[in-house]
């Protein structure tokens with residue numbers, strides 16, 4: 371299996387007493403989940419999601435991209451059913467962003483990235499930060515339409531509205547990407563509590579500074595978010611690729627193409643408005 375090194379940090383932030391984020395780091399699987407829902411339900415939802423992925427994609431067994439999607443779909447059903455059955459968990463949900471080392475029938479060992487909601491996956495290559503995932507949020511739709519800029523989205527009053535999350539409907543569409551395992555790549559998975567407080571160029575600088583220790587880098591990111599206000603829970607998972615394919619020429623564009631499975635697409639419902647931080 372690919373040789374990776376990782377570190378993580380999480381904090382409830384400066385205003386909240388509970389941390390509804392959950393994360394997992396382990397050989398070949400990395401997850402960030404940002405729960406939503408009152409009275410601790412958000413924490414239940416994000417923990418259910420992380421636990422389900424860890425159960426379905428155990429360390430040491432190389433699964434497929436489809437296994438990752440199936441695990442996220444199972445987590446969705448599990449959270450949805452719990453929210454239907456337990457009045458105190460009504461409406462709970464969670465984002466999920468995950469990276470797994472998987473076996474691809476054509477390319478062999480690759481990294482699969484999966485996303486639902488507005489947590490994010492980034493990659494730092496040649497000192498340059500690129501967002502891999504696409505947010506499922508109201509403001510991202512406005513950015514895609516050209517109505518507002520990405521910079522305006524960061525401070526938009528409705529930036530907390532996510533348009534897709536686990537646990538809200540019986541079916542969910544999961545975005546996935548596969549990426550080659552490139553030596554020197556540094557991945558970041560994070561909740562919106564980081565990106566709402568810390569601009570991408572600052573995140574890039576922190577990741578480039580603490581190059582030899584992903585735990586120190588993750589903690590530095592969380593510290594930066596707290597120093598900027600810490601208005602939400604903050605989670606950062608940093609994963610370094612120590613051995614892999616040779617990095618491409620720095621001028622080469624990233625080859626990051628999203629994939630949607632037919633099953634997910636045909637069962638996807640219309641966009642729902644879900645307020646993650648009421």
Ligand code: MG
Pocket residue numbers: 404561562563602603646
């Ligand atoms: Mg959050």
